[in-house]
């Protein structure tokens with residue numbers, strides 16, 4: 017029994033002792049756990065610091081306000097500012113140029129400059145071929161091929177009053193229907209030339225006295241014949257400036273072809289506003305001749321004005 021008690025005691029002691037050891041072990045274990053926890057916390061903190069540092073390192077440049085990056089940003093800002101200024105200046109210049117263009121366009125309208133294709137008219141005279149370029153011109157007085165055998169015109173310039181030239185264009189349109197064309201031997205004649213002609217032929221039947229003046233000097237008379245499609249002159253009573261009686265409309269012994277052609281030309285001229293004369297079959301006055309005064313325009317003057325357009 018004792019033994020049992022001892023045993024019991026012993027066992028109790030043992031138990032106590034064991035308990036004490038257990039407690040000691042617990043304390044020991046607790047001490048170990050505490051260290052482990054500290055170690056764990058320190059490790060965690062280190063990891064966090066490392067990770068946080070890494071994050072800061074990665075993001076750093078973007079949020080950085082380091083010296084270099086700051087000056088770069090300032091530089092970019094300055095460049096942007098300069099570009100904005102340039103844009104502002106260009107927009108201002110653009111507005112100024114638009115205003116200048118508008119002002120110049122207004123000025124151009126006011127200047128009333130003649131159109132390039134506008135008919136040139138000087139002292140009511142026009143170039144016949146400016147009115148109708150299909151009319152042929154063969155001014156005998158611009159060559160030596162005339163009865164004076166002198167070149168009397170300084171230019172081969174076929175001029176007429178504007179309305180006279182327009183009437184002639186109407187004749188041209190009409191005869192063209194039959195395959196013919198007008199050919200002009202003489203049109204406007206400056207007064208200076210009239211004086212030279214008078215010196216050679218002082219006969220008022222054929223040449224007007226310059227003191228009185230010819231209808232050619234008015235730019236309202238034309239010496240004209242007809243040509244066929246090949247440009248060959250049609251058979252007429254005579255050639256140009258034939259001072260024989262055959263040139264007269266009263267001449268009765270004409271070949272039929274010549275008479276027919278003369279009448280054909282005359283009818284078309286008369287129906288379009290011209291008046292024939294008795295002494296020369298080729299000469300026609302504008303029917304409104306009374307409206308036109310003698311002109312003092314020289315060929316040189318017309319040419320100068322024509323090419324300078326003023």
Ligand SMILES: [Zn+2]
Pocket residue numbers: 202232237238239298299300
């Ligand atoms: Zn004439």
